[in-house]
Amino acid sequence: MNTGYIIKSITALDDDLGKINRYTRRNLSADGVYTFSVILCDNEIDRDYERFCVDSLNSLAKLFIGKTGIFDHNPKGQNQTARIYDTEVLVDKLKRTSLNEEYTYLKAKAYMVKSDKNADLILEIDGGIKKEVSVGCSVSSIKCSVCAADAKKGCKHQKGKVYEGTQCHHILEKPTDAYEWSFVAVPAQKNAGVTKSYENQDKEDSKLRDNDTLIKAFSVCDEEFTLTKAEAMALCSHIKCLEKTAELGFAYKQDLAKEVTRLSFLANDQLDTAVFASVASKMDIEELKAFKSAYEKKLSSFEDNVQLKGKDKTFTQATMNEFKI
Ligand SMILES: [Zn+2]
Secondary structure, three states: OOOEEEEEEEOOOHHHHHHHOOOOOOOOOHHHEEEEEEEEEEOOOOOOOEEEOHHHHHHHHHHOOOOEEEEOOOOOHHHOOEEEEEEEEEEEEEEEOOOOOEEEEEEEEEEEEOOOOOHHHHHHHHOOOOOEEEEEEEEEEEEEOOOOOEOOOOOOOOOOOEEOOEEOOEEEEEEEEEEEEEEOOOOOOOOOOOEOOOOHHHHHHHOOOOHHHHHHHHHHOOOOOOOOHHHHHHHHHHHHHHHHHHHHHHHHHHHHHHHHHHHHHHOOOOOOHHHHHHHHHHOOHHHHHHHHHHHHHHHHHHHHHHHHHOOOOOOOHHHHHHOOO
């Protein structure tokens, strides 16, 4: 998961103070700063079916140095409480990712100036209450794990879906900027993941294209076509609805074909019943209706003849009722 967490508070050593004091107006002493380490992100697939590659973690390590940590992605100066002064990419040899790669993570060290204003936050970090952090960054390449295509342009795979036993996810590559990292106020918050470069997503959803527009667009497009999540969901429910209607239509057509086959037999058409049943199954509803109406006319004229001739009972009611498919 790309929501990182605070590991522990650390004691600022001279080396740390040297790095910290690059960001401060006055030189701080070990007593004046509170330092802690934090895992910002890793190479595991996150809740959004996305992961950073190890190269991305290395780039982010450089980009996150000097970045301030805030509460809940609220970039107001007053909330900027901690700053990253050192980062490193580490490998946990004892842990494998779900893709069976070595678990690799970006660890950062951050400091806060001890003050009344952030005393509560320091207590919360020490007490393990403020544990989760999330990071905001942008990447210039997002790759589909199935076909390696640029997922920003779109491919036929959907992240989270399984293709031939492998779940599709997106690989975040070539980070271009690290905006911020923040303390997540509610650690259990499900969507508090990495804020990646998806600024356009909501805007696209607000100008949702309707199904008719999309279907028209499909018929004329000659290359890959990208749908927003909301559009894909609307299209799915439309297809489900059509499937239901088609099921009912198919059942009606089958009943009609059986009825026409039965009438063909009764009308003594000299046709093999099995052959006619096969032909009827291939007719469309209009053709079946035409046959039905023709046979019904023929049969009603038979009945008239039977009534007139009396004894000529080629087709009695009994034989008609015997026939069942
Ligand atoms: Zn793909």
